[in-house]
Amino acid sequence: MPQDAPSPTPVDVLIVNGIVLTMDPDLQQYEPGAVAVRGDRIVAVGPQADLQARYQAAEVVDATGKVVMPGLINAHTHVPMTLLRGLADDLRLDVWLLGYMMPVEREFVSPEFVYLGTALAAAELIRSGVTTFVDMYYFEDEVARAAADAGLRAVAAQTILKFPAPDAKSYEEALEYAEAFIRRWKDHPLIIPAVAPHAPYTTTDEILRASAQLAARYDVPLHIHLSETAQEVENMRQAHNMPVIPYVKKQGLFEAKVIAAHCVHIDEGEMHTLKHHGAGVAHNPSSNLKLASGIAPVARMLQVGLHVGIGTDGPASNNDLDMFEEVRLTALLAKGATGDPTVVPATTALLMATRMGAQAIHAAHLVGSLEPGKRADIILVDITPLHNAPRFRRDPHGVYAQLVYAAKSTDVTDVMVNGRWLMRDRRLLTVQEDDLLAQAADLARRIDAFLIQREKSVLSKLIAIEQATEEESYEVQVKVPIAAEQVEDFVRRLHTHPEVDILYSRHYREYDTYFFFADDGDALRYREDEFIGPDGQVERVRYRLTLIGPSHEHAFERAVLLSRSRYLAQATHSLRFYREYFKPSRELEIVKDRRRWKIRYQDTEFFVNLDRIERPTLGTFVEIKSRTWSLRDAERKAHMITALLHDLGLDPAQAVRVEYPNMAT
């Protein structure tokens, strides 16, 4: 055998006839090009004739008409949320998250849920050319297991929250889970375990510090949401007099290899901080637009030299895992936001989803480009379909523009991860779609039933978001109109009557908004109580929600007994939140000035209110009321109220039985 014709080296797979885009630092392209794979690695990339001469492959794959390129990297998502895709859309973040996502997650998220959702997501990711994804969710063990079973590469980050989560009653438990999880998966060929303190506003300083130390100790990434909304930054400034990035730096976050999702609202100083500490950023354009969080300053980040990857975020806020859409939107949005159509050109956008994405998630030593020695994570994209034609060759960067601006995820035909084929000719090899879809449909039916049941009743919607307590269910009350010139005399009598002890007095301005519902007798009252001090200034404000059931009236003399259910909850959200969440069919606003006395009259306690109803202008009323669980006690109090009215100089015959909302309508 002549010396100058060495026999070809055996390899497992040789992909030939393709347009090979290496995405390496020189952006080398080969057409026709070839890629040789042995085991889990890329052995060689180059001109086809060259590789065909040097290698003998067990399997030769023809990539005619196709781009051969590194698999895409989805730098931020919550894959199990495929199961909640389309559950609730076009809502504000708080209504969406607190009203729908979290209640449903509390009820349904289990290890089985997470495995199923991840398996479903794996199928979608593979179909759209993603070979590596970065996840943050609960029961992350199951995410890792499902990803590994599907053959996908993942940075799987276990969530740590300051609240109880579906997989941990406390944050200490979550940290323990995270450590055990990291130890279990640390040496897996496909899984990079990680820890995910959810966000600064959902964790504590202690959690941030402990998470960073855990990540540093095991040399694994730390994944976190940072500066997603302007509100988050504003709250941080108010609480700590600094924006988000310096704050988390102070907690030692950057001792770990950070993957920071969002960074929509960061300034240039913060960009330099992130760069200095080698943190990567995951940009999520669809999610940031859909939840109206804003537009991240990606062009500036790239100028500063930050490694910015691209993510889909969870499929409940996107609503899919299509990285082709995200890459396209990244390129388009940066131009629209800066007014400069030359920023984030197609090549850069595609780099963000490949080599730079790998740098952003601290996995550039493994993936992100087609280079000898890197893992064989390779996709084939058919660029011959109609929507991709014609092809111009004048500009060698034209093929990147074709992929970014015209190609679709459905053009991906073949996917290999770690040297193993996961899809051939659009046929999935490791995931059984039909079976998963049937399971997901079954789960969706159960979630639908849960929400339909919940939404039938305003009470269960209330309980889903706030801690509500039931109040006494009988209310004895009487209302008597009082002329303005009588008020002074009434107050004097109240204070001087020998059988009346004043226990305390208050002065409020009360802003009530009543929500009424077409199919439901319930009314929900959102009340802002302004406590007025002796100097007439507002001392503090209290926000309360009261769910008022339909009333059953009984009249005892002039006092009225109302039997009804009342649930009281502290209102932790805004009126706007509740309006969008409860969707009332009608609203009514009542504004009043209330002076209230708690009194003891003949050894029984009553509330006496002097209410001047200002909006609508209904006049002034004296209201005497008491609540109880006992019907007999209610009857006794009704009689006493009549006597008290006499003693205070008011005429029980003038009592009105309707409540303010009913007077107003």
Next chain:
Amino acid sequence: MPQDAPSPTPVDVLIVNGIVLTMDPDLQQYEPGAVAVRGDRIVAVGPQADLQARYQAAEVVDATGKVVMPGLINAHTHVPMTLLRGLADDLRLDVWLLGYMMPVEREFVSPEFVYLGTALAAAELIRSGVTTFVDMYYFEDEVARAAADAGLRAVAAQTILKFPAPDAKSYEEALEYAEAFIRRWKDHPLIIPAVAPHAPYTTTDEILRASAQLAARYDVPLHIHLSETAQEVENMRQAHNMPVIPYVKKQGLFEAKVIAAHCVHIDEGEMHTLKHHGAGVAHNPSSNLKLASGIAPVARMLQVGLHVGIGTDGPASNNDLDMFEEVRLTALLAKGATGDPTVVPATTALLMATRMGAQAIHAAHLVGSLEPGKRADIILVDITPLHNAPRFRRDPHGVYAQLVYAAKSTDVTDVMVNGRWLMRDRRLLTVQEDDLLAQAADLARRIDAFLIQREKSVLSKLIAIEQATEEESYEVQVKVPIAAEQVEDFVRRLHTHPEVDILYSRHYREYDTYFFFADDGDALRYREDEFIGPDGQVERVRYRLTLIGPSHEHAFERAVLLSRSRYLAQATHSLRFYREYFKPSRELEIVKDRRRWKIRYQDTEFFVNLDRIERPTLGTFVEIKSRTWSLRDAERKAHMITALLHDLGLDPAQAVRVEYPNMAT
């Protein structure tokens, strides 16, 4: 036969088992629902059992797992530009349009080009569920013919420009073409002919008026680009002291049924004007982002009550005709731009692409919803694929969110226009894709060759965009350094020498930017000449481009003869434009103060420059030069220059032979 069981009415097609979304004013849905079609019309829409009892169909189509809905309306595009898709991307509008699109269009656009591009676009439109499109291009007859051949519905608008266009040497010719075109197609069942004065800045008052009158006379729509960029509005304000909408109103534009593309930069008053006159708007989110034109205030337009449709714009600035992408982006972008995630919810976005889109293009009497009597323009969308799963049914609007946020154009399986199937089970029935793709590939090769040839030479790139004239090709010149203290004496001698007549003098500040090219000896100089008046103020500025070929030097005594080619052009664009268009490999900036005299010396004319080179600081020079076509004349002038130097008190021995750019590097 019993009286109460009438025999079913015969129809042509009955679509059954679908999720029927009528998009009618009540947003009625039927599941399982059915649609009955006879001839070109919808006969009935409703619950399946009901329609199955009432109609007997020649063809029954099973839509299990599919949405049955009105076809999408692409409210603004330039379909033949499919042939230029991906030709040039990530460029500024002016570089893209003037540097690439228009030169290529001048060279290649013909009736055959337009027919081929439209046929190719038709295939893409049908595949992605579009049944009606609004086009604006040249040779619109061919657009209409290709659309009709493919069976698609189109509003086809013939372009009118103030410049010569590929299909008309003058605007009068274009208007004549448009009128003949309208008369030819006026009664076609699929084609609505229209006239398209391109934009206010590319037409004249007269064109706008004539176009509006033409459209009104034939009762056809008028299609136009309005307020696409902030620059357009700014220019309009400067020229006419009003924004764009009032200006075109003044020209009587709204006598016609206007379809206004873009409207990115309009204020609320302009929105009311558009609404008052019944004009429709075509929103093009991808194109507006890609060309960095901005984000149209769609949420506000909808609040005002404008009819806003959605368009892809031409596939050269998008880069496809995918309305699913545009609808999704419309919903997302409005949220991001307003900071309110509840604006333009999925239902609204889908209405914009159907019923409201039909209103925007003045075709709501024909299409846009599934209602009896409307034309049978119907699509089937498979919502069972992975990326659409699971399906929640709690919220009846959930299905719109599925279509807008998760579905892809590739989920469209069947398309009917005017009662005729154009696609069944993803198989195109009226267009031969393969044949068209081969023709497009062939054309792309020719366009590539044309551009590659052009880009080989800086001169041909220059000629492609500016009128360049060749200058005399021999330049005789000498440069002598002069000390600051000698300057006054030199100027005095020049003015007092008996053999020197001063013909005129000038004072400039000259800002020169030289572009150099790696593979080319040419240099391109962009010069800003500030004319300095006697008071030291800048009187006017002149911008010129000079292409300077490689020089061949000969020395005659001390004067140097340079033989080279020079092309001079007025610079009508900015330095930035030329930088991005010519892509120099190196740049050099020279700033100088130049006093220039044109003199007659012994009956021969010369230019004498006194140049103080300020950036870089090279000192001050006296330059004497003359240009000629004749070598012998050049030789004679070289001798005279030596004599002149003596007469002006300068030493020819100190002459330097290099030019300023060479001194600087």
